[in-house]
Each structure stands twice: as C-alpha cells, then as structure tokens.
Amino acid sequence: MSADFPLAHSQPVIVVKDVCKTFRIWASPAQRxxxxxxxxxxxALAIASPSFAQRLHASAxxxxxxxxxLHDISFSLQRGQALGIIGLNGSGKSTLLQIIAGVLPASSGTVYTHGRVAALLELGSGFNPDLTGRENIYINGAILGLSSARIDTLLSDIIAFADIGDYIDQPVKTYSSGMAVRLAFxxxxxxxxxxxIVDEALAVGDAAFQAKAMTRIQEILARGTTLLFVGHDLNAVRTFCQHAILLEQGRMAMLGAPEEVIEEYLFRVHAKAQAAGLAPPIRTAQGFRCEDGGVLALQFANGMQHLALGFDAPFQVCVALEVDPGLADVACILDILDEHGVPLSGRRxxxxxxxxxxxxxxxxxxFRAQLAHGIYRIRARLVQAPDLHQHHRRVLCRHESDLSFEVIDNSIERFNGLFPLPADVQVQVLPGNDQHPD
Structure with a gap:
C-alpha cells in the first residue's frame, strides 16, 4: 500500500508487518x-463419497x-534512514524487496510505503529491449510519475551520469550488462x-561507476530519501546504513546495528561451512567464554569501568585470554565504538x-583519547583469520564489555569531525597588494 498525503515527522515511511510469502512449486506443467x-x-464428491473425496484431496x-x-517479517523505517539487508543466497532478500516495491504481493501481512518508490531490482528491469535508451528514460520516468516536461529537464543529467555515450540512441538489447545497470540506476x-531500493545491481558496474554511485547515494540520503540496500558488499552496508537485518531461510535472524549484524552473519557463514566440512573445526563461543573454558576478559588498567578523559589523554586497556593452543592464526581485535555502536578505530x-x-x-x-567530545565504549573480539579478507574470518569470541570513557574537552578549535588527522597547516598574512600566495 502506498500513500501520497503529507507525512508527519514521526510517522514511518516504510512499515512491514508480519509479512509472509509462500510459493507453490509444481513438478511439471501438467501437475499444475x-x-x-x-x-x-x-x-464435489465430499458428500456423496467422503472417503474417495479424501483420497482425491490427498493425491492433489x-x-x-x-x-x-518469507515468514513473519516486521520492521519500520523513518524518513532519511537506511536499512541494509544481508543473508546467504536464497534467504529471501530479493523477495522481500520485491514485495516492498509492489512487484510481488505478500501471501499475508501488510506493507505500507509513503511517497515515490524507485527500485533497482534487476538489470534493466522495466526496460523495453527494442527501444533506445533515451526512449526508455521517458517510459521509466512516466512509470515513476514524472511528466514529460519534468523528464526533459532531467534528461541531460541522466545521460551524463549513465556515461554510455552514443549508445543512448541505440536499442537497449545492444547494451552490455554494465551499460544497462548504469542507465537504470x-x-x-x-x-x-x-x-x-537497491538490490545488488551496483556490483555489475566498474570501479569508477561504483564510486560515482556511492557518492550519489550519499547525496540522496542527505536529502532525506529512505534507502533499502541489499548486497554482499558489507562495507557498503557499514557506510550507508544505520540499521541492518540478517535474513536466514526467510526469517529475521537479527535486527540491529550494522556492525553487530555483520558479525553475526560472518559467524553463521563459517559455522555453516564448518558443518558442511568446508572449514576446519573451531571452537565456538557463548558470550565471552569459549566452550573449552577459554576466557576473554577486558578491563582498564586502573580497574575502573568508566573514565573521564581530556583530549589526548592516555588510557590503557588490559585483555586476558585463554585460547585453545590448537587454534592457529588467532587475533584479538579491540574496537572503540561511538554511542551508536559504530566502530571508529581499534587495533588487531x-x-x-x-x-x-x-x-x-x-x-x-x-590508546590516546584523540577524539571529539562524547562517550565511547570498548569491545573485544577474538577471530581466526589466516588473511585480511573478511569472508575468511571466523569470529570465535566477542565481548560486549561495559567499559566506557568520556572525552570531556570540546575540540572544535582543534579539528572537525570525530578525530583529527595529521596535517601541516601554514597561515600567511599577505600585503594588501599581494592577494594570492606563491
């Protein structure tokens, strides 16, 4: 269901409530x-011959x-928020996006959206392959509710961003997959x-287009657009999204901050690989205590749970570990998180x-508290990582500690943002007749 009436500031832009989707699968067309x-x-025979009718129903x-x-999916998003949806292939990600976009009906449950929905679900979806790219721009714009006059004003910007040259006046069926997705996006x-709504389509573009697309997404988010993003690029989920959902076999396994959901996803990926015999056996963890009795403990050196620090003040974090000696390539990761749980920095x-x-x-x-005024917390993770590729990493242990610290100094005069970067600053006072430095 979609609505176009004015939206209250606190009213969600997307509401998904108890959504289920069931597909009927037939062994052959004849069986259908x-x-x-x-x-x-x-x-028809239920009254005349109940037993025979029962056998007919059983045969059918x-x-x-x-x-x-999909089974019982529920969440809501406010204006300007971004939600990342991750999960293994076949977990229901694309089906969920198609239901929200209105392409598929839900078997049960309700979906409410407010405003114009633009969905990039498949390469060139909605394009007529026999028409030119220019003609398809007008058709897609009309489908999205734009007048021809409005499309005229946007046409040059759309063509320039797609950067497909003279192919804009060629039939879309002559396009490569990358050209089609660039024009559609x-x-x-x-x-x-x-x-x-973006469903993994950006992975087809080359590196230059992906960078341009990511910049554009940041611009429309700043304008207040709500984003639903599905992709295997976990760094993009970290960058754009305030929330994330982990889908597993059509069910919501987790809803939370992107970093927490990504860690859970990686843990389940490697657990599945281990169960299938594709990975060497490893110890799993419950909380911060390993199955074999190993321990991951965390504290400040002075024994306090919370510190009040001035800018650039030093503080020490102590970690006590007991790890199975048979586990190789093990690393401890210390993360410094902001008040929203977003990792800012850390050490491996x-x-x-x-x-x-x-x-x-x-x-x-x-560490040194070279951070802006605010409250931060410490997290520790124990991982088995033979290399730096995130998909090769196995999360053995994660300790969401209650250690926190507050930087009490206001650092506006020192730097902008969350932390400073090294910079060599030179300021010159010039004579009135010399306005430009050499």
Missing part, C-alpha cells in the same frame, strides 16, 4: 493442471510443493525518490603461538 482438477473433484496435495520464502536516482593484535602448558595470553594496549 491435474492437482486443481483433483482438488475440485474431491470437493502430493502434487503440490510449498516453499515458504541513473534514471532511478534522478527522479528524486522518497524511497530508493596477532596472538603468539601457545602450548598446552602456556595457554594464557595477556595484552595491554595504550
């Missing part, structure tokens, strides 16, 4: 005809296979949508080799 016929025959049911793609982001410390006689490791890290 036979099964309904058997069901209707059984209904055996020919029907039901796949539950350019149309969607230039119609000033209230809700933008490789653990030295251990023996059964010496399983304990003690780490002390000294």
């Amino acid at each position: 005809l036979i099964a309904p016929a058997l069901h209707r025959a059984g209904t 049911q055996r020919r029907l296979h039901v796949h539950e793609a 350019s149309v969607q982001v230039h119609v000033e949508p209230d809700i933008l 410390i490789r653990l030295p080799p251990r023996t059964p006689q010496q399983p304990h490791v003690r780490i002390q890290v000294e």
Whole structure:
C-alpha cells in the first residue's frame, strides 16, 4: 500500500508487518493442471463419497510443493534512514524487496510505503529491449510519475551520469550488462525518490561507476530519501546504513546495528561451512567464554569501568585470554565504538603461538583519547583469520564489555569531525597588494 498525503515527522515511511510469502512449486506443467482438477473433484464428491473425496484431496496435495520464502517479517523505517539487508543466497532478500516495491504481493501481512518508490531490482528491469535508451528514460520516468516536461529537464543529467555515450540512441538489447545497470540506476536516482531500493545491481558496474554511485547515494540520503540496500558488499552496508537485518531461510535472524549484524552473519557463514566440512573445526563461543573454558576478559588498567578523559589523554586497556593452543592464526581485535555502536578505530593484535602448558595470553594496549567530545565504549573480539579478507574470518569470541570513557574537552578549535588527522597547516598574512600566495 502506498500513500501520497503529507507525512508527519514521526510517522514511518516504510512499515512491514508480519509479512509472509509462500510459493507453490509444481513438478511439471501438467501437475499444475491435474492437482486443481483433483482438488475440485474431491470437493464435489465430499458428500456423496467422503472417503474417495479424501483420497482425491490427498493425491492433489502430493502434487503440490510449498516453499515458504518469507515468514513473519516486521520492521519500520523513518524518513532519511537506511536499512541494509544481508543473508546467504536464497534467504529471501530479493523477495522481500520485491514485495516492498509492489512487484510481488505478500501471501499475508501488510506493507505500507509513503511517497515515490524507485527500485533497482534487476538489470534493466522495466526496460523495453527494442527501444533506445533515451526512449526508455521517458517510459521509466512516466512509470515513476514524472511528466514529460519534468523528464526533459532531467534528461541531460541522466545521460551524463549513465556515461554510455552514443549508445543512448541505440536499442537497449545492444547494451552490455554494465551499460544497462548504469542507465537504470541513473534514471532511478534522478527522479528524486522518497524511497530508493537497491538490490545488488551496483556490483555489475566498474570501479569508477561504483564510486560515482556511492557518492550519489550519499547525496540522496542527505536529502532525506529512505534507502533499502541489499548486497554482499558489507562495507557498503557499514557506510550507508544505520540499521541492518540478517535474513536466514526467510526469517529475521537479527535486527540491529550494522556492525553487530555483520558479525553475526560472518559467524553463521563459517559455522555453516564448518558443518558442511568446508572449514576446519573451531571452537565456538557463548558470550565471552569459549566452550573449552577459554576466557576473554577486558578491563582498564586502573580497574575502573568508566573514565573521564581530556583530549589526548592516555588510557590503557588490559585483555586476558585463554585460547585453545590448537587454534592457529588467532587475533584479538579491540574496537572503540561511538554511542551508536559504530566502530571508529581499534587495533588487531596477532596472538603468539601457545602450548598446552602456556595457554594464557595477556595484552595491554595504550590508546590516546584523540577524539571529539562524547562517550565511547570498548569491545573485544577474538577471530581466526589466516588473511585480511573478511569472508575468511571466523569470529570465535566477542565481548560486549561495559567499559566506557568520556572525552570531556570540546575540540572544535582543534579539528572537525570525530578525530583529527595529521596535517601541516601554514597561515600567511599577505600585503594588501599581494592577494594570492606563491
């Protein structure tokens, strides 16, 4: 359901409530005809011959296979928020986006959207392959509710952003996949949508186009557009999204901050690979205590739980570890998080080799509070990472500690943003007749 009436500031732009989607799957086209016929025959004979009718219904049911793609999905988004949806292939991500976009109906539950919805769900979706790119711009713009006059004013910007040259006047069927997605994305982001839905399509573009597309997404988010983003680029989810959902077999396994959801996703990916025999067995963890009795403990050096610090003041974090000596390539990651749980910085410390006689490791890290005024907290993770590729990382342990610190100094005169970068600043006072430095 979509609405165009004025939106109250506190009213959600997207509301998804108890959405389920079930697909009927048939073994063959013939079964799609036979099964309904058997069901209707059984209904007609229900009074005259109940037992025979029951056998007909059972035979019809055996020919029907039901796949539950989504089950009880619920969430809401305010104006200007961005939600990332991650999960393994087949978890229901694209089905959910298609329901929100209005392409598919939900089997049950309700979906409410407010305003113009622009959806980039598949390469060149909505394009007529026999028409030129220019003609398809007008058709897609009309579908999205724009007048021809409005499309005329946007046309040059759309063509310039797509950067497909003279192909704009060639049939779309002659386009490469990258050209098609560039044109489709350019149309969607230039119609000033209230809700933008992007489903993994940007991965097809080259590096230059992806960078340009990411910049454009940041611009429309700043304008107040609500974003639904699905993709395997976890860094993009971290960059754009305030919230994230983990889907697993059509169900919401987790809803929370992007970093927390991504960690859970990676943990489940490696657990699945381990169960399938694709990864060496590892110890899992509950909370911050490993199954074998190993411990990940965290504290400030002075024993306090919260520190009040001036800008650039030092503070020490102590980590006590007890890790299975048989685990190789283990590292401890210390994260500094802001009040929203977004990682700002941290350190990765490789653990030295251990023996059964010496399983304990003690780490002390000294940071300096070179951060803007605010409250921050400390998190520790134990990972098994043979290299720096995030998909090769196994999260063994994660400790959401209650350690926090506050930077009490206002650093507006020192730097803008959350933390300073090294800079060599030179200021010159020039004579009145010399306005430009050499």
